[in-house]
Amino acid sequence: xxxxxxxxxxxxxxxxxxxxxxxxxxxxxxxxxxxxxxxxxxxxxxxxxxxxxxxxxxxxxxxxxxxxxxxxxxxxxxxxxxxxxxxxxxxxxxxxxxxxxxxxxxxxxxxxxxxxxxxxxxxxxxxxxxxxxxxxxxxxxxxxxxxxxxxxxxxxxxxxxxxxxxxxxxxxxxxxxxxxxxxxxxxxxxxxxxxxxxxxxxxxxxxxxxxxxxxxxxxxxxxxxxxxxxxxxxxxxxxxxxxxxxxxxxxxxxxxxxxxxxxxxxxxxxxxxxxxxxxxxxxxxxxxxxxxx
Amino acid sequence: xxxxxxxxxxxxxxxxxxxxxxxxxxxxxxxxxxxxxxxxxxxxxxxxxxxxxxxxxxxxxxxxxxxxxxxxxxxxxxxxxxxxxxxxxxxxxxxxxxxxxxxxxxxxxxxxxxxxxxxxxxxxxxxxxxxxxxxxxxxxxxxxxxxxxxxxxxxxxxxxxxxxxxxxxxxxxxxxxxxxxxxxxxxxxxxxxxxxxxxxxxxxxxxxxxxxxxxxxxxx
Amino acid sequence: xxxxxxxxxxxxxxxxxxxxxxxxxxxxxxxxxxxxxxxxxxxxxxxxxxxxxxxxxxxxxxxxxxxxxxxxxxxxxxxxxxxxxxxxxxxxxxxxxxxxxxxxxxxxxxxxxxxxxxxxxxxxxxxxxxxxxxxxxxxxxxxxxxxxxxxxxxxxxxxxxxxxxxxxxxxxxxxxxxxxxxxxxxxxxxxxxxxxxxxxxxxxxxxxxxxxxxxxxxxxxxxxxxxxxxxxxxxxxxxxxxxxxxxxxxxxxxxxxxxxxxxxxxxxxxxxxxxxxxxxxxxxxxxxxxxxx
Numbered sequence: 001x002x003x004x005x006x007x008x009x010x011x012x013x014x015x016x017x018x019x020x021x022x023x024x025x026x027x028x029x030x031x032x033x034x035x036x037x038x039x040x041x042x043x044x045x046x047x048x049x050x051x052x053x054x055x056x057x058x059x060x061x062x063x064x065x066x067x068x069x070x071x072x073x074x075x076x077x078x079x080x081x082x083x084x085x086x087x088x089x090x091x092x093x094x095x096x097x098x099x100x101x102x103x104x105x106x107x108x109x110x111x112x113x114x115x116x117x118x119x120x121x122x123x124x125x126x127x128x129x130x131x132x133x134x135x136x137x138x139x140x141x142x143x144x145x146x147x148x149x150x151x152x153x154x155x156x157x158x159x160x161x162x163x164x165x166x167x168x169x170x171x172x173x174x175x176x177x178x179x180x181x182x183x184x185x186x187x188x189x190x191x192x193x194x195x196x197x198x199x200x201x202x203x204x205x206x207x208x209x210x211x212x213x214x215x216x217x218x219x220x221x222x223x224x225x226x227x228x229x230x231x232x233x234x235x236x237x238x239x240x241x242x243x244x245x246x247x248x249x250x251x252x253x254x255x256x257x258x259x260x261x262x263x264x265x266x267x268x269x270x271x272x273x274x275x276x277x278x279x280x281x282x283x284x285x286x287x288x289x290x291x292x293x
Numbered sequence: 294x295x296x297x298x299x300x301x302x303x304x305x306x307x308x309x310x311x312x313x314x315x316x317x318x319x320x321x322x323x324x325x326x327x328x329x330x331x332x333x334x335x336x337x338x339x340x341x342x343x344x345x346x347x348x349x350x351x352x353x354x355x356x357x358x359x360x361x362x363x364x365x366x367x368x369x370x371x372x373x374x375x376x377x378x379x380x381x382x383x384x385x386x387x388x389x390x391x392x393x394x395x396x397x398x399x400x401x402x403x404x405x406x407x408x409x410x411x412x413x414x415x416x417x418x419x420x421x422x423x424x425x426x427x428x429x430x431x432x433x434x435x436x437x438x439x440x441x442x443x444x445x446x447x448x449x450x451x452x453x454x455x456x457x458x459x460x461x462x463x464x465x466x467x468x469x470x471x472x473x474x475x476x477x478x479x480x481x482x483x484x485x486x487x488x489x490x491x492x493x494x495x496x497x498x499x500x501x502x503x504x505x506x507x508x509x510x511x512x513x
Numbered sequence: 514x515x516x517x518x519x520x521x522x523x524x525x526x527x528x529x530x531x532x533x534x535x536x537x538x539x540x541x542x543x544x545x546x547x548x549x550x551x552x553x554x555x556x557x558x559x560x561x562x563x564x565x566x567x568x569x570x571x572x573x574x575x576x577x578x579x580x581x582x583x584x585x586x587x588x589x590x591x592x593x594x595x596x597x598x599x600x601x602x603x604x605x606x607x608x609x610x611x612x613x614x615x616x617x618x619x620x621x622x623x624x625x626x627x628x629x630x631x632x633x634x635x636x637x638x639x640x641x642x643x644x645x646x647x648x649x650x651x652x653x654x655x656x657x658x659x660x661x662x663x664x665x666x667x668x669x670x671x672x673x674x675x676x677x678x679x680x681x682x683x684x685x686x687x688x689x690x691x692x693x694x695x696x697x698x699x700x701x702x703x704x705x706x707x708x709x710x711x712x713x714x715x716x717x718x719x720x721x722x723x724x725x726x727x728x729x730x731x732x733x734x735x736x737x738x739x740x741x742x743x744x745x746x747x748x749x750x751x752x753x754x755x756x757x758x759x760x761x762x763x764x765x766x767x768x769x770x771x772x773x774x775x776x777x778x779x780x781x782x783x784x785x786x787x788x789x790x791x792x793x794x795x796x797x798x799x800x801x802x803x804x805x806x
Contacts, residue, residue, distance in 0.1 A: 106605070177642035181702070183603060184636040185655040185709060186628050195658065200645055296733045297756060361789040362755040 043272075050265025058266055062233035063248070067259035072267050075248035078148060078228075078236040079217050079274065082244060085152035086159060086213050093156075094163030095198075095205055101164075102171045103193050123161035130158045131222030139226050146227035148242040154222050159212045166208020170201040203289035210282035214275045220246035245271050298363045305355055305376050306432070312348045312383050313428040317421060319345065319390040320486070324417040326397045327479065328410065338394040345387040352380045371503060375496040379431065382489040382496075386424070389482040396475050396482075403472040409459050413476075416452045416483040419445060423490035431497045439494035443508045449487040456480040545760060545784065549576035551713060551743045552597060557611035559592050559601070566592045567777045570611075572762060579735055579744045581754035581785070584764035584800070589777025590747045593764070594715050596620075597745065598634040599627040632659055635706030639718040641698035643690035643705075648682050651690045651701055655709040668708050676704035677734050696727025703734065707742075714738065716746040720753065732757050751801055754785065761788045763797045 061071025097119075105112040134154035144150045174197050182192045228247045236242035245267060252264035319341055326334040356377050359365070365373055423445045430438035457480065460473040491508055499505045552574040559567040567589040574580050582590040592601070599620065601607040613620040620630060644651050652669045656662060669686070673679040678700040682693070690701055699719060706714060716735075720728040735744055735757050748754050754761050762782040766775050781788065781797045792798045799805035 175642075177638065177640060178644060180600070180603075180638060181642040181644065181705075182654070182658075184598065184600060184631055184638075185658065185705065186632040187654075187658045188628055191658045195654070196644060294729050294733060296736050357790050358786040362785060364752055364755070 046265045046268050046272075049262055050267070050269050053262055053266035054269055058263070058270065063231060064233075067257060067263060070260070070263060072245065072248050072270070074232050074234065074236055075243050075245045075267070076270065078242045079245040079271070081148060081236065081238065081242075082152050082155060083213055083217050083274075083278075085149070085238070086155050086216055087209065089152065089156040090159050090163045090212065091205075091209050094160055094209065095167045097160075097164050098167030098171055098205075099193060099198075102168055103189065103197065119161050119164055123165060127158055127219050128221040128225065130154050131225030133157070134222060134226045147240055148236055148238050150226055151223055151228060151242060151244070152238075154226060155216045155219060158219065158222065159216045162212040162215075163209050166212065167201070167205045170204025170208065171197055173204060174200045203286045206285045206289075207282045210278055210285070214278040214282075217244075217278075218246055218271065218275065220244075220250055223247050224250070245274075295363075298359075298365065298369065301355070301359050301363060302365075302369060302372060305352065305359065305373070308348065308352050308355070309376055309379055309383070310428060310432065312345065312352065312380065313424065315341075315345050315348060316383050316387050316390070317424055319387050320417070320421055320424070323390040323393040323397070324413070326394055327413060327417075330397065330401060330405070332398050332401050335394040335397045339391050342387055342391045345384060349380055349384040352376070356380075368500070371500045375431075375500040378496050379493050382492050386486045386489050389486050392482050393479050396479050400472050400475050404469055405472065406459065406463055406469060406476075409456055409473075409476055412452055412456045412459065413479065413483065416449055416456075416480065416487075419449050419452070420483050420486045420490070423449070423487050427490040427493035427497075431493060431500075434497065434501050436498050436501050439497040440508060442491045442494040446487045446491050449484055453480050453484040545573075545575050545578075548578070550574070551576050551616060552745075553612075553614040553617075554596075555612040555614075557593070557596065557609070557613060559589070559596065559610070560608050561604070562606040562608075565774060565776045568767065570777075570779045572779060572782055574743065574745060575760065576743050577739055577741075578759040579739050579746060579757055580760045580762065581758035582745070582747045582762050582764060583749070583751045583754045584777075584780075585766060585805075586749065587775060587777070588764040588766045590764050591717055592777070594717055594745060594747050595636075597713070597715055598636055599630050600636065602627055632709055633711050634713040634715060635709065635711040636715040636717065637699070637702050637706060637719050640722050641695060641702050643693070643698050643701050646690060647687045648690050648693070648701060649686040652704050652708050655705055659709055661709065669704075672704040672708035673701075675707050675738065676700045677730065677737075678704055694727070696723050696730060699723060699727070699731060700734070703731075703738075707738075711742065713743045713745065716744065718747055718749060721749065728753070755789050758785045761785045763788065763792075763794075763800060765796055765800070 057069065058071050059076065060073055061069055062073055063075075064070045101112070101116065105115075107113065131154065134150060134157075138144050138150045138153055139146055144153075178196050178200065179192055182196045187195070223244050224247055227241075228243045231251075232241060232243050249264050249267045249271065252260045252267065255261075319338055322334055322338040322341065325331065326338060356373055359373060363369075423442055426438060426442055426445065430436075430442075457477060460477050463469050463473050495505070495508055498508075550573050552572075554570060554572045554574075557567060557570040558565070570593060582593060584590055592607075595601045596609055596613055597615075597620070601609055609621060615630075615634070619625070644654060646654070649669055652672050653665055656665060656668055661668070670679060670683075673682060678697060681697060682688075682701075690698065693701060699722075703714075703719075720731045723731065732753065735746070738744060739759075746754075746758070760782065761784075763780045764777050765780045767778045768775055781792060781794045783793070787793075788797060789801055792801060796805070
């Protein structure tokens, strides 16, 4: 009985598997390229068109019939206010709902399962439907009128499902062992949630909320539907009529004068900058909290 | 580290040394009874053996418990095994003391031979010394000192042979013949105590070196 | 005249250990029957929904003893230990039937607050679960949630000292708890429990995730802690139980219904030397000799 020595031919050469791998890799690169090239083209087009016009006039002047003097100040301010109100509304409601669903709700009860189902569905509803909803119930139904607050509320509804889902993921990501450890020390459910679960979940919640808000401030359809006016020259207030940057951009592109189209491009750059700033804030928050622990 | 194991080992060693003290007391008593032909003292020695046996059993139980619970290895395992054997040797020594005491009782009233009594006195001192050296060298883990027991044992062995010769010499005298025969056994007991002390020395060497070897060969 | 009484011998002093009095040595540990009972369990049955986990367990846990639960996996030891601090309450489908008395009081009485229970009966888990906070905040968490905020610094120092961790962390209390090694983290979790001054420490396989050196340190720690606390430990390492426990309970699995039901039962409960040198039940002997399970 002799032991046969192992096969030491290490040259390999299974060609079929290798080619499959290479084709797969190439298609991945292709998808990446398509995405980047498309996006890149759009951005380059906008920037080349509008960068010259991004100046103090754009930022501080109200709109006017004269393209030289036209600015988007009311729209920029309104978008800012909308963003702030959005965060103020969605975060408490969204996080609260997420905490209820994750920590307190009994999954076997029918109303909780209904709630979960609804949230999943609402996240997929097109934004214009929210516009119609807002028009019917908020602007006309309870008589709020076409004011900034109504716009903020509608955007809140739009964004809430996403925030809830993000908050739930963040809360779920807190390991059960942390909860067990806290309970075993004699903490009540409230103490466990407030002192352990939430602090650990904050980075995830903050990231999710900011990303949802940055999507919302680019929404045009619902705002148009509830009557974000096409032309205001005064600074907006919460209880008053308003316009928003996306709406302003839309309106400028509709005007016949080609100079307004350039202005629109400039305004797009401003909007992009706002969104990028928000995203950067989200990333910074996430890194800051992750680095700590 | 391993606080419980160390404590248990320390307690076992302390118990062994306590047992050694009991054996020394038994030996003293037996020798004293023999020398002064004191039957009452001899009875006390015999009764005292119960204490030694109790200690012996307690140590046996402790060792069983320690092996089961602590699973000692390396030097700790050798320590426990050495203590196991030392325990046995000490108990056997105490039994020999009892035998001497019983023989003392048996020969009560018989005339003694002065030469033999002196010999026993010397052998007794030697045996006592050997027990001390054995236990001390065990405590100190001193192999050299343990090996010195061989020489001491040699002295007892010679004394034992002289004692036998002396008994042969007096065996002509009928009155003292029985006494003489009994005394041979006493001499043998003292000689065996010496041998057990050497065995304890061998355990010391085993503990330190990990090797078990007899200090001398059988021809000795 | 030499007598037994005055046959003085020199005392042997070896290595600093005094001669022991034989009587004291034999009475080193008073028999369990004369000790205080901390937990008195009678006819305990636990099931998860309709699946039985533990059947008819009756046992007495004594004060200032280390009591170990050993047995093959699936025999319900973890389920059982969690009954002592009502952690099974957190599992909705767990049902506990029977009596568990703590110093005579029914742990599952109608007016008993689980928070009060867990304040007195602490728990350390298998995988160290430090909170993602600083070392100080970890140890201070228990006192804070229970309102024991006076002299917090002293409490933290005392607890870390008792857990044999103070010297290693006293200069870096503000550092993250996650920067400690596994063994240190587990000692931190022990300190966390000790900070609320419990009466009992429950340990569910506390050293199974640790290396041998760290394990020995935890075992030595338990040896010290049992002076002041009652300790109950679940371990799948029976040599560990042999080393550190005063009383050992052997659990096994009873298979019924043609192999469909596996229920945990208590087979034998006795002093540790007895279990490991002369167990009464053959099943126990098969287990400790390694011939089964």
